[in-house]
Each structure stands twice: as structure tokens, then as C-alpha cells.
Amino acid sequence: MYTTDLRSAEEKRKAARAKVVEDPEKLAEFQARIDRDEFIEPKDWMPEAYRRTLIRQISQHAHSEIVGMLPEGNWITRAPTFRRKLILLAKVQDEAGHGLYLYSAAETLGVARDELVDQLHEGKAKYSTIFNYPTLTWADIGAIGWLVDGAAITNQIPLCRCSYGPYARAMQRICKEESFHQRQGYEAMAALMRGSKEQRRMAQDAMNRWWWPALMMFGPPDSVSIHSAQSMKWKIKRYSNDELRQRFIDATVPQAHAIGLEVPDPELKFNEETGHWETGPIDWDEFWAVVAGDGPCNYDRMDARRSAHDEGAWVREAAAAHAAKRAGTRAA
Amino acid sequence: MGALATNTVERTLDQDRFDYLLHLGDNALVLGQRMSEWVGHAPALELEMAVSNLALDLIGEAQLWLDLAGRIEGEGRDADRLANFRDALDFRNLLIVEQPNGDWAFTVARHYLFSLQHLAVVERLSESRDEEIADIARKVRPEIAYHVKFARSWIERLGDGTEESHARLQRAIDRLWRFTGEMFAPDAIEERLADEGIAPDLRTLEADWRAEVEQVFEASGGLDIPEVKRMTLGGREGHHSEHLGHLLCELQFLQRAYPGLEW
Ligand SMILES: [Fe+2]
Numbered sequence: 327m328y329t330t331d332l333r334s335a336e337e338k339r340k341a342a343r344a345k346v347v348e349d350p351e352k353l354a355e356f357q358a359r360i361d362r363d364e365f366i367e368p369k370d371w372m373p374e375a376y377r378r379t380l381i382r383q384i385s386q387h388a389h390s391e392i393v394g395m396l397p398e399g400n401w402i403t404r405a406p407t408f409r410r411k412l413i414l415l416a417k418v419q420d421e422a423g424h425g426l427y428l429y430s431a432a433e434t435l436g437v438a439r440d441e442l443v444d445q446l447h448e449g450k451a452k453y454s455t456i457f458n459y460p461t462l463t464w465a466d467i468g469a470i471g472w473l474v475d476g477a478a479i480t481n482q483i484p485l486c487r488c489s490y491g492p493y494a495r496a497m498q499r500i501c502k503e504e505s506f507h508q509r510q511g512y513e514a515m516a517a518l519m520r521g522s523k524e525q526r527r528m529a530q531d532a533m534n535r536w537w538w539p540a541l542m543m544f545g546p547p548d549s550v551s552i553h554s555a556q557s558m559k560w561k562i563k564r565y566s567n568d569e570l571r572q573r574f575i576d577a578t579v580p581q582a583h584a585i586g587l588e589v590p591d592p593e594l595k596f597n598e599e600t601g602h603w604e605t606g607p608i609d610w611d612e613f614w615a616v617v618a619g620d621g622p623c624n625y626d627r628m629d630a631r632r633s634a635h636d637e638g639a640w641v642r643e644a645a646a647a648h649a650a651k652r653a654g655t656r657a658a
Numbered sequence: 659m660g661a662l663a664t665n666t667v668e669r670t671l672d673q674d675r676f677d678y679l680l681h682l683g684d685n686a687l688v689l690g691q692r693m694s695e696w697v698g699h700a701p702a703l704e705l706e707m708a709v710s711n712l713a714l715d716l717i718g719e720a721q722l723w724l725d726l727a728g729r730i731e732g733e734g735r736d737a738d739r740l741a742n743f744r745d746a747l748d749f750r751n752l753l754i755v756e757q758p759n760g761d762w763a764f765t766v767a768r769h770y771l772f773s774l775q776h777l778a779v780v781e782r783l784s785e786s787r788d789e790e791i792a793d794i795a796r797k798v799r800p801e802i803a804y805h806v807k808f809a810r811s812w813i814e815r816l817g818d819g820t821e822e823s824h825a826r827l828q829r830a831i832d833r834l835w836r837f838t839g840e841m842f843a844p845d846a847i848e849e850r851l852a853d854e855g856i857a858p859d860l861r862t863l864e865a866d867w868r869a870e871v872e873q874v875f876e877a878s879g880g881l882d883i884p885e886v887k888r889m890t891l892g893g894r895e896g897h898h899s900e901h902l903g904h905l906l907c908e909l910q911f912l913q914r915a916y917p918g919l920e921w
Pocket residue numbers: 391420421424500504
């Protein structure tokens with residue numbers, strides 16, 4: 327997920343060693359506020375670990391929005407009609423906006439956007455694994471909107487009630503747009519499934535390639551996801567990875583079937599007793615390989631982000647120099 | 659004109675309107691396509707928002723002009739059909755809008771020089787005797803006014819920013835200037851439409867355009883207008899630069915590869 331903890335065991339150990347000893351009274355009062363479902367605001371006291379966890383989670387979310395513009399941006403110039411081009415442009419623009427709100431939310435925790443962006447470009451910060459997969463046909467644009475934005479909403483709706491005020495408010499705004507993206511993506515897939523043999527082939531192929539990576543977005547299974555307890559206690563995570571994944575599967579499988587798409591999982595079955603769809607095993611080796619940098623597009627994505635940033639450096643410098651001159655003239 | 663003149667005389671007003679609307683639509687479509695190439699690669703996050711806005715405006719505008727062109731033609735072609743199933747020879751956009759993005763200075767210079775003409779044209783068109791054309795012009799005018807404002811603010815920033823930004827912008831202007839003459843050089847179609855009170859007389863727009871450019875360049879760290887011995891023309895008659903064909907390859911790919919489908 328955009329917000330799933332993607333750190334390796336080593337990275338987590340390192341972070342744990344940097345632990346700050348907090349005043350137990352303040353800690354207790356802080357926890358009591360969270361237990362009363364109060365929002366924590368930027369000026370309020372908060373434990374250092376809470377602040378750090380939020381910075382990591384929010385900035386990773388912001389990076390995901392920005393990197394996520396690339397696979398979809400790949401099809402803007404090739405969108406097949408005016409209507410589709412306008413929808414896709416507006417969607418990718420929304421994602422840039424999400425990145426902006428989220429970087430601002432992170433900045434309320436005392437870290438500058440530039441610093442966070444540098445961490446991404448230096449390979450120190452993570453972003454969602456899903457954006458390391460390529461968009462090969464037009465159907466991938468439908469599949470991303472439907473599955474990736476769909477998975478993102480499943481994860482983000484509970485975050486609208488997370489304990490950190492600025493993050494919760496950013497999420498409320500973002501979720502509205504994401505659900506719009508999800509519907510448009512599904513509608514684009516449905517249009518392909520109503521179309522020619524070639525279009526249905528494109529759509530099914532996109533489904534085959536995006537289904538499993540979409541399930542992986544929710545992060546490792548609860549059985550190995552050890553760090554969640556603290557985040558749950560702080561209410562910056564409200565449901566476990568597996569709970570959210572199941573919610574997504576249950577919502578999405580019937581949608582696939584409704585438009586004639588097959589779910590690429592021979593073991594998929596509906597459990598009458600539990601009322602849930604059960605999937606076959608997820609290939610977690612693939613997930614960890616992509617996290618570690620070995621996805622099909624990791625290098626392409628980072629190269630694209632770095633070169634946009636590096637090639638934009640003189641522009642940002644010029645804008646700053648101009649603003650300084652203006653300020654000087656005004657002061658004089 | 660010579661031998662072709664007889665054909666020209668026999669053209670109907672609707673044929674003229676159709677070709678003129680293609681010109682307006684193609685300008686917006688091609689520049690919108692160029693602007694959308696920046697998405698995901700802009701120099702700053704705030705500019706990601708801006709370039710997608712500009713692209714959205716232009717592509718939306720193109721759709722309006724081309725749909726109207728198709729209705730006037732009356733052969734069942736809509737904006738999508740016209741955008742995707744014409745080759746470069748039938749595209750009537752100005753050469754300036756198809757020039758590749760280059761660096762941000764080049765994009766800004768292209769956007770400023772064109773949008774200033776674009777705004778003047780749209781302002782006049784909003785008083786056109788042709789109500790359908792005037793309606794569209796009135797609808798898009800505020801958007802284009804914003805484009806001018808945006809592009810002008812970047813001319814000022816880059817022109818009066820750093821030495822590097824000034825040099826890059828000057829280089830862009832030097833390269834683009836040869837395409838500015840075409841913006842004020844009407845063809846026979848536009849001349850006839852101007853006589854009918856449908857399109858503006860482009861020649862009357864040039865002085866104001868030039869005056870603003872000179873003033874803004876002067877105030878932007880003293881940018882120079884280059885001497886160009888010969889303006890490059892040809893867009894209105896389908897004689898484009900080498901770049902347009904490649905742009906159309908991308909734009910038209912899906913419709914050409916899978917013709918006649920719904921998307
Ligand atoms: Fe988003």
C-alpha cells in the first residue's frame with residue numbers, strides 16, 4: 327500500500343536503536359487523548375516515535391502519489407479519445423495534488439518537503455511497489471484506476487479517522503477523488519470488455535498482470551507483520567493488512583465477474599460459511615524483490631523522477647532568484 | 659495561387675469555416691499534446707499541476723473547435739475522428755505549437771509567444787458574426803487569458819532570474835522567433851472570413867502583440883528580439899516541421915491500430 331511499512335528488518339532494527347526515552351506521564355496523557363479519539367495537532371506534544379512513524383508513512387504516501395503519475399502519464403499522449411485523454415489528465419493531476427497535500431501534512435511534523443524528496447531520490451525512502459510495474463497497453467490505465475486506486479481507497483478510508491489531524495484531513499479530501507478514479511477506471515475496463523476481441527484481450531491481460539501486485543499493495547501478511555501493534559494503538563493504522571486485503575478482494579472479485587473478467591487465480595473460491603472470497607497464495611518473494619529494487623521498472627521510475635528534479639534545478643533556482651530580487655525591490 | 663485560384667473561388671463559406679475551425683482546433687490540440695508530455699516530468703511539483711491544467715484547457719478547447727468543424731462539414735466526423743484520422747498534410751496548426759518542448763525555457767517561450775496571439779484571436783472571435791464560433795471563443799477566453807498570465811510570469815522569472823535562466827530563455831526565443839511571422843500571415847481562407855466578419859484580420863493584431871512582447875522582454879532582464887531574415891511558414895497548408903508526424907504517431911496510435919472501436 328501507499329502507506330504500508332516497506333522497511334527491511336535491518337532498517338527497522340536501525341530505527342529501533344534510535345529510540346528516544348519519553349516522559350511516562352506525557353506518554354500516558356498522549357495515549358489517553360488518542361483513546362478518547364481526539365485528533366493530535368501539529369503543536370501538541372507527541373512522542374518522537376509517533377512523529378517519526380508518521381513522517382515515514384505520510385512521506386511514503388506522498389512519494390507514491392508522485393511516482394504513480396509516471397505509469398499513467400505514459401499513456402496520456404496516446405489516450406484514444408478526447409474524453410479519455412481529459413479524464414486521464416485530470417486524474418494524474420489529482421495525484422500530483424495528493425502529493426502536494428501529503429507533503430504539506432508531513433511538513434507540519436517539522437520536516438521540509440525538499441528533504442523528503444531527497445530521501446526518495448537517494449533511495450532512502452520507499453514508495454508503493456505497485457508503481458514499479460509497467461503500463462503496456464491502454465487497458466492498464468483502466469486496471470490502475472480500478473484496482474490500484476480501489477486498493478488505495480480501501481486502505482485510506484480508515485485513515486480519514488487516523489489520530490493525526492492534518493493527515494486525517496488530507497485523507498478525507500483525497501479519498502473523495504480516489505473513489506472517482508476507481509469508478510472511472512472500472513468504467514474504462516467495462517468499455518473494453520464490451521468492445522472487440524482485441525479490446526477484451528487487452529483488458530484480461532491487464533487484469534492478469536495487475537491483480538496480484540494489487541493484492542500485494544496491502545503489505546505482508548499479518549503473520550509476519552510485526553510492527554502494526556504500535557500503529558494500531560496510536561490509531562494511525564486501524565485494520566491489519568490482511569483485513570484490508572480481504573475487504574478489497576471481496577469488493578473486487580464480483581466487479582471483475584460482472585464485466586466478464588476472469589480473476590487470474592485458479593484457487594479462488596467463495597466460502598459460503600464466512601461469506602468471503604479466498605485466494606491462492608500470494609508470491610511474497612516477488613513483493614520483497616520489488617521492494618528491494620528488483621521490480622521491472624524501479625530504475626526507470628527513479629531515473630525519471632531524478633532527472634525531472636535535476637533538470638528542474640535551474641528553473642527552481644531562477645524562480646527563487648527572481649522572487650528575491652522582487653522582494654528586494656519592494657523593500658527598497 | 660495561379661491555376662488553383664479557380665478552385666479557391668468556388669469554395670463555399672462552410673468549406674472556409676471548416677478549414678478555419680481545423681486551424682483553431684489543431685493549434686489547441688497540438689499544443690495541448692505537447693504540454694501533456696510534461697506531466698510527470700515538470701521542474702517542480704507545483705508545475706505538475708500547472709502543465710496538466712494548461713493541457714486540459716487546450717485539449718478541451720480543441721474538442722470544441724473540432725466538433726463544430728465536424729458539424730459544419732456534415733459528414734459525420736466528430737472531434738475524435740478529425741483528430742485521429744488526418745495525416746500531417748491535413749493538419750492546419752501553426753508551426754510554433756508543434757515544436758518539441760525542449761527545456762522549460764523553450765516551453766515557456768513557445769507558450770507565451772503563441773498564447774498572446776491566441777488570446778487576441780479568441781477575443782476577436784468572441785465578437786464574431788458567427789454565433790457558434792463566438793460562443794466557443796467566449797467560453798475559452800478566460801482560460802487563454804490565464805495562459806498568457808502564466809506564461810508571462812515565467813518569462814519574467816526566467817528572464818530576470820539567474821544568468822543561466824536568462825541565457826536559456828534567450829536561446830529559446832532565438833529559435834522560436836522564425837515561427838512567429840506565421841501567426842499574423844492569414845491565408846486566403848482567413849482573409850475571406852475576415853471580410854465576412856467571422857475571423858479577425860490577423861494583420862491588425864500584430865502591432866499590439868509586438869508592443870507587449872517588446873515591453874515584457876525589456877522588463878525581463880532585457881531579452882532581445884532576434885533578427886530573422888525569413889519567417890518559416892506552411893502550417894495552414896499542411897507543410898509542417900518534421901516534428902508533427904511523430905506527435906501524430908503517438909496521438910493517433912490506438913485509433914489507427916484498432917479502427918472503428920469504442921473506447
Ligand atoms: Fe492519489
